[in-house]
Amino acid sequence: MITATNIELRAGSRILLSEANLRVQPGDRIGLVGRNGAGKTTSLRVLAGEGLPYGGDVRRTGELGYLPQDPREGDLSVIAKDRVLSARGLDQILRDMEKTQSAMAELVDPKQLDKAVDRYGKLEDRFSALGGYAAESEAARICANLGLADRILAQPLSTLSGGQRRRVELARILFAASEAGVGAKSSTILLIDEPTNHLDADSISWLRGFLKSHEGGLVVISHDVDLLDDVVNKVWFLDATRGEVDLYNMGWKKYLEARAADEKRRRRERANAEKKAGVLMAQADKMRAKATKAVAAQNMAKRAEKMLAGLDETRVADKVAKIRFPEPATCGKTPLMAEGLSKSYGSLEIFTGVDLAIDKGSRVVILGLNGAGKTTLLRLLGQMERPDAGSLIPGHGLKVGYFAQEHETLDHGASVWENIRHAAPDTQEQQLRQLLGTFLFSGEQLDQPAGTLSGGEKTRLALAGLVSSAANVLLLDEPTNNLDPASREQVLDALRRYQGAVVLVTHDPGAVEALEPERVILLPDGTEDHWSADYLELVQLA
Incomplete structure (x- = not known):
């Protein structure tokens, strides 16, 4: 479980989120949405423990898998397959088993051989407890469904493109959260940022099915509307205008209807309040002309200001970048x-x-x-x-x-x-x-x-x-x-x-x-x- 209490997030001096209370529990499949720059990625990093909030507190219990937008730096000499298996510690155990097996083939001293056999047995028990060869097969299945061929998995991470490394990381956290070999449904909370980047259509379809059946918690940032519609049962909307998060305990389509209704209500409330405040201010201006009514005029103006201050800001239309690629410099026929x-x-x-x-x-x-x-x-x-x-x-x-x-x-x-x-x-x-x-x-x-x-x-x-x-x-x-x-x-x-x-x-x-x-x-x-x-x-x- 993740519980965030009264958290405040900032980018420089700009407040992204103020005094927000958030909770992720098993069974929650949450779509984290909002315009670019609203603070979605920052929020996910803080929930994952990769960043600190400006204020407030975040508590985490249980296992957690985090996929950032950009590939993490790390030991790029690691083989891709081993990176996936490391999610359950299987990579090191397999290496130790191979080393011990090689040593057993060369040992002639009976006592040393007995120790090596005993060590191999313990390693094999640990390997079985973590899912064994069934878990290894599960990792291979996940990788295949994400378009990671065997030849890619045999390469060091340093030889892979950024997109391939990101798919390896996605495979790693999905493998950690999968149920094969652990005897029960996983309670791992997944925090994933734009998981469909670099995936083909078949891999995206498979991923939707995996996430929909995941019984641990999930928070996903995605611009893939089909994924959100198919997977999420709750939506967090980060409103960049108000610096707040609106929580909707419903699926994607109902959320769209509810948010549209909320925005319409806010606009109506503000229009009514502005109209009433305008009347009060006009009356106060008239009363100020008379010294005997100056105090009453001041009180009336304060009431109008308080009326406006208590309203939520209406959400203005999101600004959009005006993108125009350059006028090309003069060049020859075949540049x-x-x-x-x-x-x-x-x-x-x-x-x-x-x-x-x-x-x-x-x-x-x-x-x-x-x-x-x-x-x-x-x-x-x-x-x-x-x-x-x-x-x-x-x-x-x-x-x-x-x-x-x-x-x-x-x-x-x-x-x-x-x-x-x-x-x-x-x-x-x-x-x-x-x-x-x-x-x-x-x-x-x-x-x-x-x-x-x-x-x-x-x-x-x-x-x-x-x-x-x-x-x-x-x-x-x-x-x-x-x-x-x-x-x-x-x-x-x-x-x-x-x-x-x-x-x-x-x-x-x-x-x-x-x-x-x-x-x-x-x-x-x-x-x-x-x-x-x-x-x-x-x-x-x-």
Whole structure:
């Protein structure tokens, strides 16, 4: 169970949440919702114990699994499969069993052999108590359903993309919470932030079923309406206008109806109160002219002010970033070419001999199954990594803008202002401030470290950096991840309007439709084809 009492959350001096009381119990499946920047990710971090509230107290009992938006830093030399098994301590036990078994094969001294046999038996008992080989099979099943093939699980985490590492972490906490081998339904509380990022359609469908059947507590942040509709039985709405959280003990569809009714009621109450207060203030103004009625006028004005002060603020329409990709700088007919690109991580070959030419104003989509190297190819084109073989050939006037799905282009230790200044060092300060304002960054938030922003805010900051770049070739890796529906529509509209070349990697069919691509590159073979609607159904599967 998690119990938060009178907690206050802040981003700098900005109050996100004030004196909130929250509780997560077994059986609760809570959707945590609100606009980008309302404090959803901060709230989840505090509930998970990864951050401290500005005020109040959070108490936790029982097991807890937390999936943050961004992959955690840690020992990246660990094999992916071992990382999943470590959720129940099985990885270390299996390694100890293998070492002991090898030692037993070499020992000749009967006493030492007896000790080794005894040690192996104890390890085997511990392994069985934790679920044994059935648990190992359960971990493999979860990984397979999340699109983690055996070849990916055999690799060190350092060789995986950010999206693959995040799926490993998701598999790890789901394995910890699954019931196989533990003899009873799990009471683990899951706190998961945007779990469908980097998942294909089949994996998302499987995840919905897993979460719906989970009997421990759950708090989920997601922009996937189908997941919220299918899974949650309660909703917490973080109202950024009031700095409060509204609790709804109902499913998603009923919540939408109830919240709409609440907002209508608040507007009606405020309108009535403002009307009454206006009458009182007008009367007070008339009475002030007479010295004998000055005290009565003052009391009447105080009543009007108290009447207004006691009202909840009405929720204004959420602001939306005005996203417009840059007017592309002048360039030649083919600003970017690549010949014979190959990339491997250790003995794992990602792709070999990929040739491509990005013409001025062209629209290209990269497709391939998870792990086929889509992000890797984009990183090579953006010179974030070097190929093992082959070369990039920049054309006349090439200016690349790269959007990374894990926001690697941001300096998380630097402020919002420092990040945009680095992205556009030659732009005047006033222009940059106006640009950040259109992306909903202003005031004290400019001094906020980028690493403390929500996923949606990081996406907006990275896109602001692109807009300031005047790039003529945009390399976009999952640009609609973490965005609320209104911001996503802004990005899609910007894609439609942009006149430069775009190379896009996405699981979002809407992003592909907005781009109206001319060509598709299929990985790992690097095959190039003309785009047709037949490829659209592969986007979510890829």
